[in-house]
Amino acid sequence: MNVRRGLIPAAAATTVTALGIATLTACGGDATAAQTGKFDVVASFYPMAFLADRIGGSHVHVTSLTSPGQEPHDLEISPKQIVQVEKSDAALYLKNLQPSVDDAVAQSSVRTKIDAASLTTLEKHGNEVGGHAASHDTSENKELSGLDPHIWLDPVRYAQVAEGVGKAFEKADPDHAADYKKNTAALVKQLDALNTQFKTGLADTKTKVFITTHAAFGYLAERYGLTEEAINGLDPESEPSAARVKDLETMAKADGVTTVFYETLVSDKTAKTIAADAGLKTDVLDPIEGITAKSRGKDYFTVQEANLKALRQALGAK
Secondary structure, three states: OOOOOOOOOHHHHHHHHHHHOOOOOOHHHOOOHHHHOOEEEEEOOHHHHHHHHHHHHHHEEEEEOOOOOOOHHHOOOOHHHHHHHHHOOEEEEOOOOOHHHHHHHHHOOOOEEEEHHHHOOOOEOOOEEEOOOOOOOOHHHOOOOOEOOOHHHOHHHHHHHHHHHHHHHHHHOHHHHHHHHHHHHHHHHHHHHHHHHHHHHOOOEOOOEEEEOOOOOHHHHHHOOOEEEEOOOOOOOOOOOHHHHHHHHHHHHHHOOOEEEEOOOOOOHHHHHHHHHHOOEEEEOOOOOOOOOOOOOOOHHHHHHHHHHHHHHHHOEO
C-alpha cells in the first residue's frame, strides 16, 4: 500500500485557501462551515460521520471526506476538501487509515481535532487473527504503523470511541453539552445491545474460522472467540501469494470452513476463484467503510445485523 500517495503540498493548500474560500462549494452541495450556523464537523469516512451524526443530532452539520461507494483506503484528499477541514469547527478522523486526511488535519488550524484511534486500544493484526491463531504481522500487510485501524467493527471498541467523541463535542460546543451527553448514552446503549447480539449469536457454532478477502474483521473475531483468515492483508487491494492461497484451501478443509467472504467496495474475483478451487460458497461480509445501494442495510446497525446473520450461517450456528 502506497501510504504517501495523494498528499497535497502545504504550499498548494495555502494557495487554495487564499483563493478559493469565497467561491467554494463543498462536495455534494453541502454548505461550507461558515454558512451553516451549526457545529460543523468534517468526518474522514462513514464510521466517523455516523458517530458525529448520532451524537451531534440537530446541532451538527456533518460532511464526509469519503464519498459513498469510494474505497476509503484510496482517498486522495482534494484542495477543496483541505479548505473544508480548515473552515470546520471539528475534524473527526481515524489516524493511519487515510494518510492524506492525517496530513490535512495535522496542517490545519481546525480548533477541535478528534483522532478516534486515540479513544480506544489498537493492536497489530496480520492475515490470521483471533481464536487459536497467533497474530502474524508481515511487511506486506501492514498499515502505516502496523496497527489494525478497523476498530469500528467491534461494537465494544466503537462504543469507547463514541464516548470519547461525545466528550470532545461537549467540550468544543458547551451550549449543547447536555444533548451530546444524552445522545452518546443512547448510542452506547445500542452498541452494548449489538455486542450482546453478537456474543449470543456466535456462542455455539460448528466452526470458529472464517475466510475474508480483506483483513478488516480481526477485532470482531477476537471479541467473539473466532479466527479470521484473510486472503489479503489490511490493504484490500493487495494480491495474495500462491502459497497463501494454497494454505487457505488446506485450512478450509481442516477447519470445516464453508464460505469465503468478500466485500461490497472491492472486486470479488479473488474470493470467487479461491471458493471455486476449494469447493466453497461465497457471501458478503461488509466492513462498513461506506454505505451504498449494494449494502445490506441502511446504516451501521442494520449492516452489522446482516454481518451477524451471514457469519451465523457460514459458521453453522445452532
